[in-house]
Amino acid sequence: MNKPALAPVPGTPTRPRTPGTPNRNGAVSPSLMPAASEMDVSNIDPEEVLVDYQTVEAGDISGELDEAWLRAATHDHGKEDKVMVSIRIRPTEGPSAWVPHSSTNSLKLDPAYAKTSSTPAQTFNFDAVLTGTPNKPIYSTVARSHVHAAMEGFNAVIFAYGQTASGKTFTLSGDDTEPGIIPRAMRDVFAFIRRTPEREYLLRCSYLEIYNETIHDLLAPPTSAAKNPVQIQGGVGNEIILAPLREEVVTSLKGVKEVLRRGEGNRRTACTDWNERSSRSHSVFRMVIESRERGSGAEDDDDDVPLPSNGRHTPGHGRNTPGPRSQTPGLGRSQTPGPVLQARGGRSVQTSVLSLIDLAGSEKATSDKDRTREGKYINTSLLTLGTVIGTLADNAAKHKKDHVPYRNSKLTRMLQPSLSGNARISVICTVNPDPGAVSESMSTLLFAKRIKSVQLHAQKKEVVDTDALIERYRKEIEELKERLAQREAEAPVRNRRLSAREQVDESKAMKDLNTRIQQLTKLILTSQTVDESKGDESRPGSPVKIDFDMSPYQLQQELLSARLQIESQSTQILSLEAALDARPPLSADAPESEKDRLIQEQAKTIKELEIVVRGYEDNLGEPLRQVREDVEKEWQVKLDEEIKKREEKERWADELVKRLEKEKKMRMTLEEERRALAAFVTKFDSLGLGGSPAATPKLRPPMLTAGGAAAAYAERRAGLGLASNDSTNTLPSVIESPIRIDMTGNGMSKLKSHHPLMLEEMPEEEWADVSFEMHDGASEVPPEKRDGKMFGVGPLGAAAGKKDGGRAVFGDKENLVPVGVKA
Numbered sequence: 001m002n003k004p005a006l007a008p009v010p011g012t013p014t015r016p017r018t019p020g021t022p023n024r025n026g027a028v029s030p031s032l033m034p035a036a037s038e039m040d041v042s043n044i045d046p047e048e049v050l051v052d053y054q055t056v057e058a059g060d061i062s063g064e065l066d067e068a069w070l071r072a073a074t075h076d077h078g079k080e081d082k083v084m085v086s087i088r089i090r091p092t093e094g095p096s097a098w099v100p101h102s103s104t105n106s107l108k109l110d111p112a113y114a115k116t117s118s119t120p121a122q123t124f125n126f127d128a129v130l131t132g133t134p135n136k137p138i139y140s141t142v143a144r145s146h147v148h149a150a151m152e153g154f155n156a157v158i159f160a161y162g163q164t165a166s167g168k169t170f171t172l173s174g175d176d177t178e179p180g181i182i183p184r185a186m187r188d189v190f191a192f193i194r195r196t197p198e199r200e201y202l203l204r205c206s207y208l209e210i211y212n213e214t215i216h217d218l219l220a221p222p223t224s225a226a227k228n229p230v231q232i233q234g235g236v237g238n239e240i241i242l243a244p245l246r247e248e249v250v251t252s253l254k255g256v257k258e259v260l261r262r263g264e265g266n267r268r269t270a271c272t273d274w275n276e277r278s279s280r281s282h283s284v285f286r287m288v289i290e291s292r293e294r295g296s297g298a299e300d301d302d303d304d305v306p307l308p309s310n311g312r313h314t315p316g317h318g319r320n321t322p323g324p325r326s327q328t329p330g331l332g333r334s335q336t337p338g339p340v341l342q343a344r345g346g347r348s349v350q351t352s353v354l355s356l357i358d359l360a361g362s363e364k365a366t367s368d369k370d371r372t373r374e375g376k377y378i379n380t381s382l383l384t385l386g387t388v389i390g391t392l393a394d395n396a397a398k399h400k401k402d403h404v405p406y407r408n409s410k411l412t413r414m415l416q417p418s419l420s421g422n423a424r425i426s427v428i429c430t431v432n433p434d435p436g437a438v439s440e441s442m443s444t445l446l447f448a449k450r451i452k453s454v455q456l457h458a459q460k461k462e463v464v465d466t467d468a469l470i471e472r473y474r475k476e477i478e479e480l481k482e483r484l485a486q487r488e489a490e491a492p493v494r495n496r497r498l499s500a501r502e503q504v505d506e507s508k509a510m511k512d513l514n515t516r517i518q519q520l521t522k523l524i525l526t527s528q529t530v531d532e533s534k535g536d537e538s539r540p541g542s543p544v545k546i547d548f549d550m551s552p553y554q555l556q557q558e559l560l561s562a563r564l565q566i567e568s569q570s571t572q573i574l575s576l577e578a579a580l581d582a583r584p585p586l587s588a589d590a591p592e593s594e595k596d597r598l599i600q601e602q603a604k605t606i607k608e609l610e611i612v613v614r615g616y617e618d619n620l621g622e623p624l625r626q627v628r629e630d631v632e633k634e635w636q637v638k639l640d641e642e643i644k645k646r647e648e649k650e651r652w653a654d655e656l657v658k659r660l661e662k663e664k665k666m667r668m669t670l671e672e673e674r675r676a677l678a679a680f681v682t683k684f685d686s687l688g689l690g691g692s693p694a695a696t697p698k699l700r701p702p703m704l705t706a707g708g709a710a711a712a713y714a715e716r717r718a719g720l721g722l723a724s725n726d727s728t729n730t731l732p733s734v735i736e737s738p739i740r741i742d743m744t745g746n747g748m749s750k751l752k753s754h755h756p757l758m759l760e761e762m763p764e765e766e767w768a769d770v771s772f773e774m775h776d777g778a779s780e781v782p783p784e785k786r787d788g789k790m791f792g793v794g795p796l797g798a799a800a801g802k803k804d805g806g807r808a809v810f811g812d813k814e815n816l817v818p819v820g821v822k823a
C-alpha cells in the first residue's frame, strides 16, 4: 500500500528521510543528506515563538487539542512517581489508521484496518493523546512540568520513541516556525531562574549520540571524539559516569543555542552521510543544573563587584577552579558533606540532570549493507530498552526484583539511573497514522503501555557538597575577595615604600583579582543576572571592534585592559596546567574505582582548561583579530604609497643601468677606433722607415680621450695657431675617423699608390704590439732619421691635403720615439 502524502505545513523542516519514507510535502526523500541540516535548532529564537506557560490560553491551540491540553496542563505529571506517557499522531492528508479521542486521552485502531473484524479494536489510554503540528501545546503538556522538576532538583528525562519518520525529531528539535521541546525547555530554564530570586544556579551542557553502540561526544572536536569514544563507568549506587565527556558552562540562551549548533554541526561533519547517521543514532542533550539558596552574607553580594575600567564584562564561561575536582555532579560524585561549607552555615547544593533524548527510529531490514548494520544496532538497543521497561513494569506490578538487563545496550546502561527510578520521566511516543505502518505503530503503542507501568521514586538530591562546581566557584570568589580586601587595606602603607614601577604592578595585580572575581561571578546565575527575555543578556558582551576615532589615550587604555585580560587568562591556563601535572600517577594495582575517580578528575580539569582557553579565544582572540584588521586597513594606504614610490625608484634604476650599458658599448667602440688608429699610425710609420716588421718599434698611441690624443691634438692645433673651425686641418671626430675614411675610401688607394709597402699586410701580432707614447717636445733625435729608421707622417699629411699635415696632427717626429730605444 502506498504511503499517503503528509499535509504540507509552511515552514516545517524538509529534512531528508530514509528512502521510501514520506517527508512533509509528500515527496520521497533522497537517501543522501544535503550539507545543511534542518535539525539545527540554533536558528530558532525561542523568544519569538515561546509563550510563557502562564499565558497559554485555550484559544492558542487547535480545537481538538484544547481539551486534552487543558486537562494535561492542570495535571502536573512532573510531580508524579510514574512515567508520563503521551502519544503524538503525526498529521496526514491521506487516510489515518487511528482514531484519537482527545477528550479521554485514548486512541484505537480504525476497524477498517484491523486484521480481524471479529475482535473489537483495543483502546489505548495514555496521559495525553495529541495531534496537529503546533509544538507549543506539546511542550506545555509533556515537557514543561519535567523541566521544572529538573530545576527543582529532580533528575528528569524526556524522550521521544517511535518508528522512523513518525515525528520524533520534529517533536524534540522542531524547526524555525515550530521550535521543539529542546529550545522551549532551554527558554523555560532561564525563565525559571528569573522567577526564582531566592536561588542561584550553575548550568552545564553536554551533547552526545549513540551510534552503532559507540557513544560520541558531539561537543568534542570530531577527530578526538572519534578517537576517544565516551565510556560509561559505574558510580556510586546506580549512578554512572560518562568519560571523557565535555560539559560546557552556559550562562544564557545564546550560549545553549551555540552548544546545540556545535553539537549538530559535529554530528553532521563526523560522517559522510549525515542523514542516515542522524536517523540511526540516539542523541542525548544533557543539562546539569546546580543550585543553592542565596544567602544574605557578604559572599553573595556579587552585584557590587566593580566592573573593569573599560566597563566591559569578562567572558561568561570557563573558569579555573583551584585544585582537583571530582566527577560530574549528578553522575556519581561522592556525597560526603564538605566541612568547609558546613562551617560557613552548611547551605546545601541541589544537583540534577535534565536529559532530552531523540531516539533513533526502528526500521525494517534494508538491502544496504551499512544500513542493515546500523538498523541491527538500533533495533537491538530499542529491543533492550523494551525488555528493560518490560522487566521494570513486571517487577513493579508483581513486587519482584528480577534482574534488569541494563548492560545489554549502551542506551539502557546510560538510562539506568533514570529508569531504575531516580528520575521524572516523560515519554512521547510518535505514531505514523499511515495504514501501511499499523504494525510498527502497534508495537510503539505496546511499548508506551508497558513503560506506563514503570514505577518511579525520584528523589531530590540536595546535599552539602563542596565538590559541586557552584560551591567551588563560590569558594574561590570568596577567597579572591578576601585577598583583594586585604590588599586594599594594606595599600596606603605599602604604596609609600613601593617604587612607581612596583605601584603599577600592584595595581595591575589588584585589577586582575577583580577581573577574576567578575568572571566567576558571571558564571553563577541569579534572577538578577539572568534575563530570559533577551537571547543573551545574561552573558556579557565581549569587547568589540576598536573605534579608531578614539583618542590615543583611550586606545591605550583599551590596549592595556586587553593585555591585562590576556595575562590573567594565561595565568589561569598555567595554573590549570600545573594542577594537571601535579596529579598523582596511577599505580598499576590501584583499585578500579580509584582509577575511575582519577580519570574523572583529570577529565574534569581538562574540560575546565578547555573552557578557559575557549573563553580566551572567544573574548580576546576575535577582538584582537579585529583590531589587527583595522590597523592593517589604516596602514594599507600608506603601504600602497610606499610601494608606488619604490617601484618608481626601481624603474629609474633600470633606466640608469640601460644608459650605462649604452655608454659602455660606446667606450668599447672608441677603444676599437683607438686601436685601429694606432695600427694605422704604426703601419704608416713603418712605411716611412721601410724597416723589417721585426724591428717595428712599440708605440703607444695617445688615447682619444679628453686627456689623450684628442687633447693632444687640440693642444697642438692651438700651438700652431690654427683656428678651431679650420675644417681643412681638423682631425675628424672619433666616429668619423680619418682612418676609416682613408682606409675604406679613395684615401686608401691614394695611400697605397704613395708607398708600395702599404700593399703589404702587417702580421696581426705586430699590430697588437704597437703602442704610442707621448714624448717630451725638445728632441735630441734628428727629425728625419734616427738609428737608420725614419719617423714621419707624410702619407697622412698627403691624405689631409697638406705636406706636413700629418706632423701637424700627430706632432713632430721627435715626439714619436720607438719604445726601448734610448734617446
Ligand SMILES: Nc1ncnc2c1ncn2[C@@H]1O[C@H](COP(=O)(O)OP(=O)(O)OP(=O)(O)O)[C@@H](O)[C@H]1O
Residues within 6 Å of the ligand: 009, 012, 013, 014, 015, 017, 018, 022, 023, 024, 089, 090, 091, 132, 133, 162, 163, 164, 165, 166, 167, 168, 169, 170, 171, 278, 279, 280, 359, 360, 361, 362, 430
Ligand atoms: N506533527 C507534525 N506536523 C507536521 N510535520 C511533521 C510532524 N511530525 C513530523 N513531521 C514531518 O515528518 C517528517 C519526519 O519527521 P521526523 O524527522 O521528526 O521523524 P523522526 O521520527 O525523527 O525520524 P527518524 O527516526 O528517521 O529520525 C519531517 O519532515 C517532519 O517535519
